[in-house]
Structures are given as C-alpha cells and as structure tokens.
Amino acid sequence: MPNEEPRIETREFQPYAAIKAFVTMEELDTVPPSLHPQVRDWLAQRGVTPSGPPFVKYNVIDMERQLEIEVGWPIPALLDADERVLVGELPSGRYVVTVHHGHPDGLIDAVRALLNWADEQGLIWDVTEVAKGDQWGCRLEIYLTDSPDMDTWDLELVFRLADPF
Numbered sequence: 001m002p003n004e005e006p007r008i009e010t011r012e013f014q015p016y017a018a019i020k021a022f023v024t025m026e027e028l029d030t031v032p033p034s035l036h037p038q039v040r041d042w043l044a045q046r047g048v049t050p051s052g053p054p055f056v057k058y059n060v061i062d063m064e065r066q067l068e069i070e071v072g073w074p075i076p077a078l079l080d081a082d083e084r085v086l087v088g089e090l091p092s093g094r095y096v097v098t099v100h101h102g103h104p105d106g107l108i109d110a111v112r113a114l115l116n117w118a119d120e121q122g123l124i125w126d127v128t129e130v131a132k133g134d135q136w137g138c139r140l141e142i143y144l145t146d147s148p149d150m151d152t153w154d155l156e157l158v159f160r161l162a163d164p165f
Contacts, residue, residue, distance in 0.1 A: 003098050003099065003100050003101065003110050003113060003114075004098050004099045004101075005098070006096050006097065006098040006114055006117045006118070007096070007097055007098070008094055008095070008096055008097075008123075008161070009094070009095050009097050010092075010093070010094055010095075011090075011092060011093065011094075011095050011158075012092050013089045013090060013091055013092040014051075014052075014074050014089065014090040015074065015075050015076070015077055015078045015079075015087065015088070015089050015090075016055075016057075016070075016072045016073060016074050016075055016087070016088060016089070016090055017039055017042065017043055017048075017072050017073055017075050017079060017081075017085050017086070017087050018039060018057065018070035018071055018072025018073070018085065018086055018087075018088070019035045019038060019039055019070070019071050019072065019084060019085055019086070020059075020068065020069070020070050020086060021035060021068075021069050021070075021071060022066050022067070022068055022069075023066065023067050023069060024065075024066060024067070025063055025067070028056075028067070029104075031069075031071070032056050032069070032071045035071035036054045036071055036072075036073070036143075038084075038085075039054075039071065039072050039073055039085060040054075040073060042084070042085045043073060043075065046079060048075055048076070048079065049076075050073035050074060050075060051073075051074045051075055051076045052073070052074040052142075053073075053074075053142055053143050053144055053146075054071075054072065054073050054142075054143050055071075055072060055073070055074070055140050055141060055142040055143065056069050056070070056071055056140070056141045057069060057070040057071075057072065057090070057138065057139065057140055058136055058139040058140075058141070059135065059136060059139075060130065060132045060133045060134065060135045060136070061133050061134045061136065061139075062132060062133030062134070065133070066132070066133075067133075068132070070086070070088075074090070075087075090138055090140070091137060091138050091160065093126070093137075093138070093160050093161065093163060094160070094161040094163075095138070095158050095159060095160050095161065096114065096117075096118055096123065096157075096158075096159050096161060097156060097157065097158050097159075098110070098114055098156070098157050099144070099154050099155065099156050099157070100153075100154070100155045100156075100157060101153075101154055102151055102152075102153065103150045103151050103153065104150060104153065104155065107141070107155065107157075110155075110157065111157065114157055114159065118159075118161075123161055124161060124162040125159060125160070125161060125162060126138065126159075126160040126161060126162045126163070127139075127162075136159070136160070137160045137162075138158075138159075138160035139158075139159045139160065140156075140157070140158040140159075141155055141156075141157060141158075142155065142156040142157075142158060143155060144156055
C-alpha cells in the first residue's frame with residue numbers, strides 16, 4: 001500500500017524515555033526491537049504507562065558509517081533518568097508527517113519520497129551537517145502497528161522543520 005500524502009503538523013513538546021544506541025544501517029532490523037521492551041519494562045518498574053506507541057528517534061545519520069538513535073516511548077511526564085535510560089522531550093514545532101503502510105523494508109523509499117516532497121515544497125529541515133553526519137533536531141519513526149505480519153505495519157514518519165525566522 002502506498003504512503004499517505006505528506007502533511008505539515010504543529011506538535012507540542014512530548015516527554016519520553018529512551019535508550020541511546022549507535023548502530024549501522026544493517027543493525028536497524030535488530031537493535032530497536034531489542035531495546036523497546038527494555039524501555040517499556042523500565043517504565044513499568046516505575047509504574048508508568050507509555051502515552052503512545054514506541055518510536056526510534058534518529059539524532060545523527062551517516063548511512064555509510066553509523067547512526068545515533070534513541071529507542072523509546074512517549075510518557076505523560078518527565079521522570080528521573082538513570083545510567084541506562086535517558087529521559088527528554090521531543091521538541092515542539094512544525095513537522096512533516098506521513099504514514100508508511102507495509103513492510104519496513106520499504107522505509108528507505110518512503111523516506112526518500114518524503115524528503116523529495118519537502119524539497120519540492122521549498123521546506124527546510126531542522127538538520128545540521130556535523131562531522132559525524134546529519135544531526136536532526138527531531139526525526140522520528142513511530143511504530144503505529146504491533147503485528148507479527150510486518151507487511152501490515154503502519155509506521156509514521158515525523159521530521160521536524162526548521163523554525164521560520
């Protein structure tokens with residue numbers, strides 16, 4: 001099934017808990033699925049229920065070398081972090097949002113289409129080129145579907161735009 005047409009949304013800040021990881025593109029299939037349950041268990045030990053579906057936050061992207069990601073869950077309020085789990089806030093602002101329907105193998109094409117759409121619209125991302133790669137203000141992949149049949153998944157792509165001046 002094709003992606004939804006991208007749209008621009010204004011979102012409020014969102015507290016979250018996550019585990020940071022440094023991964024290669026090849027490890028993206030295994031690392032996030034192993035970390036999501038760890039964060040959820042950490043929250044459960046504190047009596048906290050996530051306030052939405054799990055996500056992967058892409059902080060720095062260098063597809064040839066390494067990605068810095070955070071694997072986490074939105075939460076209702078900030079908590080105290082520890083040595084394993086960090087707590088932060090997804091920033092408020094304007095975001096380009098679309099939903100990828102289908103197997104995650106199609107995400108690279110979905111992301112490429114989203115980036116091209118934004119370029120055609122003249123939009124500017126909240127991203128800075130740094131020595132480690134492209135550092136994003138907030139770039140999320142939100143797992144809307146929890147099904148063993150990955151062909152039926154819905155993954156929301158949420159990329160923050162630069163603040164207008």
